[in-house]
Amino acid sequence: MPKIRFVIGMDGGGTKTALIAASLGGEILLDHEGGPSNFQIIGTKRAARTLVSLIKKTLETLGEDSSQLGGVVCGLTGAGRDHDKERIREAVLAEAKNRRIAVPDVWIESDARIALEGAFKGAPGIIVIAGTGSIAFGKNEKDEIFRVGGWGRVIGDEGGGFVVGRDALKAVARMLDGRGEKTKLSKLFETEANLKDQQSIISFLYEDGKDPATLAPLVIKAAAGGDEVAQRILTSQAEELAEHVGALVQKMRIPRRIPLAIIGSMGLADHQYGRLVRTKISKRVPSVLVQDQAAPPVYGAVLMALKRLKLQPVS
């Protein structure tokens, strides 16, 4: 029986899929990128095709046989629930069989789970994901996982781009109705997104199905320009994320300070909102230590694959 020599980690989302192949010591052998693999949008079959193509390309590039591959961990957007994980796992195995690639174990994880693993290179910590949606995830010394948030856009996703954009549209609607105060967001949305009246806003939301998250950068811009309504939206959403962290730390009962990384487009340190999120979290939850992520989610997937093989990277 040939000896296992490497593992594969993947991070698949709505725009692309990243892959890293790593040695059993955790050294990166290669990285690839493929198309999207958000199975809830493009379907499990197409997602599986993308994932298996990337595996195949990796084997070819490395010149290795799949019998030397110890395992594959795929962290996928939308793979939070067990039956979804099973569904996509079966699709990947079927697709691999179809293409005559003898893949070993394939494990499906959520994108949040691999991000948590990557952020602290497998060590305990907390991540706050603030992209279009939001969620807070933590892991303690006993490898137990805790979660706060992740309720989706209808009742959750506080602090993410969707809620920021939606609340800004709400403020514009109130102003146009004469129910709410004046905000520069109205002018900004008109010039930058052609949202000038009720008709255009309703078409944007309900007919064209556009994502309010696309407006979040304009809200950040308006806030930087001194618009109070925009500033209030960002402040309240940053506070919501801090509340997530507060509740998470309570659940985790951690004995000492724990590192926290903020991940996702809304958490970037180079804009006012990202800085605000950092400040609010540090202030509300002094037991966390905000820092940058140590490694990207795709490397977290590699670490999880090694762990499954009971191997820890040398690092």
Next chain:
Amino acid sequence: MPKIRFVIGMDGGGTKTALIAASLGGEILLDHEGGPSNFQIIGTKRAARTLVSLIKKTLETLGEDSSQLGGVVCGLTGAGRDHDKERIREAVLAEAKNRRIAVPDVWIESDARIALEGAFKGAPGIIVIAGTGSIAFGKNEKDEIFRVGGWGRVIGDEGGGFVVGRDALKAVARMLDGRGEKTKLSKLFETEANLKDQQSIISFLYEDGKDPATLAPLVIKAAAGGDEVAQRILTSQAEELAEHVGALVQKMRIPRRIPLAIIGSMGLADHQYGRLVRTKISKRVPSVLVQDQAAPPVYGAVLMALKRLKLQPVS
């Protein structure tokens, strides 16, 4: 040329379509009911079929020729915009032609517009519609129409069943996360709607596509049972509706008191929330006089048809 002897008014929504035929003096000659005609859900073709079938049945029952029919006004859910009105009008005319019924003019209106006309039998007034969604509509002495609200569930619909149910689910999510206070809503949703944890709530909202509005009666029940979170949701939503009315009255610049009717399942006077809405509106906007609607929306459609013929009912 035969003399025009009657008109038809229709009120079409998601569950049924009501029809009234009335004499030129406004006396009701007959009423019928048919299936749904919400064209944005079942399509314009099927909606048109329902509407034309009802017209045909009316002509047969009355034993009248369509040349005696002076006009048809259809008030339809979702027909707020001009291009939608034109679309459904063309479908009705095509279907009538298909079935060899020479219908005279057909006018499409929104369901809110005919409700406003019915509520005060054509006189000036304000209606607040609080069903699944919400909107406030007013007409002044000059027959000018004003609107506040009607922004749909993503950024509006305050005070309606969807927002009440959604905010209650939000409160349950916060409690389950440890972010929010305790609420009896959690227990109630668990026993009455099988919503016991994040998994079941997320499936309810995003997979099964269930409407949070179905939970609104449980929120009203919890509030009546003394649950503070439920009470706060209802109070804040009733206040939102009062704000709609306040802004509307400002826009209308009405010189004296104006009647106001509350329409829709959430405005019913026989539950705590409906009473709360009445109280909040009366308190915030003393220039309105809350009263019951004088006639149902379908009769409002009849009045609009008569008006188009330059006829006022005797009444």
